[in-house]
Amino acid sequence: MSRTITPPDVVVRRLPLYARSLRYLLREGVNSVSSQELGERINVTAAQIRKDLSYFGEFGKQGIGYDVERLLEQIEQILGLDRAWAVALVGAGHLGEAIVRYEGFRAQGIHIAAIFDASPDKVGHSVGGIEIQHSTSIPTVVAQRGIEMAIIAVPADRAQEVADVLVKANVRAILSYAPTVLQVPDGVWVRYIDPISVIHSMTFYLARD
Amino acid sequence: MSRTITPPDVVVRRLPLYARSLRYLLREGVNSVSSQELGERINVTAAQIRKDLSYFGEFGKQGIGYDVERLLEQIEQILGLDRAWAVALVGAGHLGEAIVRYEGFRAQGIHIAAIFDASPDKVGHSVGGIEIQHSTSIPTVVAQRGIEMAIIAVPADRAQEVADVLVKANVRAILSYAPTVLQVPDGVWVRYIDPISVIHSMTFYLARD
Numbered sequence: 001m002s003r004t005i006t007p008p009d010v011v012v013r014r015l016p017l018y019a020r021s022l023r024y025l026l027r028e029g030v031n032s033v034s035s036q037e038l039g040e041r042i043n044v045t046a047a048q049i050r051k052d053l054s055y056f057g058e059f060g061k062q063g064i065g066y067d068v069e070r071l072l073e074q075i076e077q078i079l080g081l082d083r084a085w086a087v088a089l090v091g092a093g094h095l096g097e098a099i100v101r102y103e104g105f106r107a108q109g110i111h112i113a114a115i116f117d118a119s120p121d122k123v124g125h126s127v128g129g130i131e132i133q134h135s136t137s138i139p140t141v142v143a144q145r146g147i148e149m150a151i152i153a154v155p156a157d158r159a160q161e162v163a164d165v166l167v168k169a170n171v172r173a174i175l176s177y178a179p180t181v182l183q184v185p186d187g188v189w190v191r192y193i194d195p196i197s198v199i200h201s202m203t204f205y206l207a208r209d
Numbered sequence: 210m211s212r213t214i215t216p217p218d219v220v221v222r223r224l225p226l227y228a229r230s231l232r233y234l235l236r237e238g239v240n241s242v243s244s245q246e247l248g249e250r251i252n253v254t255a256a257q258i259r260k261d262l263s264y265f266g267e268f269g270k271q272g273i274g275y276d277v278e279r280l281l282e283q284i285e286q287i288l289g290l291d292r293a294w295a296v297a298l299v300g301a302g303h304l305g306e307a308i309v310r311y312e313g314f315r316a317q318g319i320h321i322a323a324i325f326d327a328s329p330d331k332v333g334h335s336v337g338g339i340e341i342q343h344s345t346s347i348p349t350v351v352a353q354r355g356i357e358m359a360i361i362a363v364p365a366d367r368a369q370e371v372a373d374v375l376v377k378a379n380v381r382a383i384l385s386y387a388p389t390v391l392q393v394p395d396g397v398w399v400r401y402i403d404p405i406s407v408i409h410s411m412t413f414y415l416a417r418d
Contacts, residue, residue, distance in 0.1 A: 009410075016409035020388060042390040079409050080416025087408075098307050104388070108405045109412075148415055149408070172418075173411035175404060179229060179313065181251040189414055191407045195384060196317045198400045199296075199358070200225035200288050201218075202382035203318075205398055206357055207289025209381075
């Protein structure tokens with residue numbers, strides 16, 4: 001990568017929204033889009049889009065707008081989406097099953113490559129065509145497959161130990177559905193899917209009115 | 210509320226994490242906690258916690274720490290969690306069903322009060338003891354029940370029209386699982402559960418290394 005400035009994380013978090021919007025535009029048969037039009041679709045100003053993209057190089061031409069297909073390709077490359085990502089899923093309960101069966105992941109380059117669970121009742125069974133392996137196999141399987149990313153779908157009180165095992169196995173990005181904040185070393189990314197906290201941050205505003 | 214300063218949204222989003230951490234502490238039998246200890250649990254500095262809480266009044270005593278039960282009670286009151294919230298769920302597909310069956314919501318004051326779907330095949334059936342009603346009933350049911358919050362679990366291409374109907378029915382907070390950005394008027398809150406975008410914002414960092 002020619003630029004070495006690390007963009008703010010908030011910018012990185014917006015890039016997938018740009019990519020998705022461009023995918024929708026492409027599907028609608030739109031070939032060219034202005035930063036204004038793109039911005040309106042995702043509630044971001046045109047200036048913000050131009051500023052965000054400027055971290056990564058030159059895109060589009062003044063007064064002409066962006067070539068939808070080309071910008072999408074470039075953003076996907078920036079996001080590392082020009083390849084598929086093998087992901088380990090830990091936790092094969094109801095939530096884990098729903099995650100495996102969710103077609104959206106695979107369609108977007110996220111490939112569940114291995115499933116682990118600590119329950120002997122689950123091990124050996126299959127979900128979505130993938131055999132559930134015992135959690136004790138995480139280090140070997142993750143190493144063998146070169147898996148760098150994991151999804152945690154275990155109860156809150158088991159999530160930290162699972163994260164520790166994953167990090168030790170060189171997983172560098174974790175998406176956690178467990179309602180607890182995980183401790184990981186620098187260089188490992190953790191993000192959360194936490195609908196309860198999200199709702200509670202909205203009841204705040206409703207309660208104030 | 211005696212203070213009229215609106216805290217930054219980023220502070221509001223942290224409050225539910227404080228509350229959850231305090232709930233865990235309470236369950237562990239911990240009566241008193243320093244901002245340092247509380248911070249370590251959620252990867253926030255002690256100074257940040259003190260600053261965040263200062264938006265809402267005076268909590269704890271210098272050198273003594275916070276009374277866990279009392280601070281939890283106060284934060285829950287600030288977040289409007291001293292009452293239950295009736296929520297309308299729109300979309301009774303796989304995702305909608307999983308949401309209804311998720312016990313975490315109810316345990317945290319989030320009560321699915323009505324379920325809607327546009328498919329005649331679904332209407333009349335029950336999920337988790339709640340009858341699925343046709344989406345055309347949203348305005349009347351939401352008004353009758355005084356519902357102020359909704360969860361959208363419909364496909365992306367239907368989410369905006371559902372949001373429009375909800376907003377017109379005076380819903381003021383929406384949690385959307387649909388992978389698209391919704392347009393709502395000022396005064397209406399929308400937050401997203403969007404695991405694909407979250408993962409894509411991490412592949413960025415992995416791809417760079």
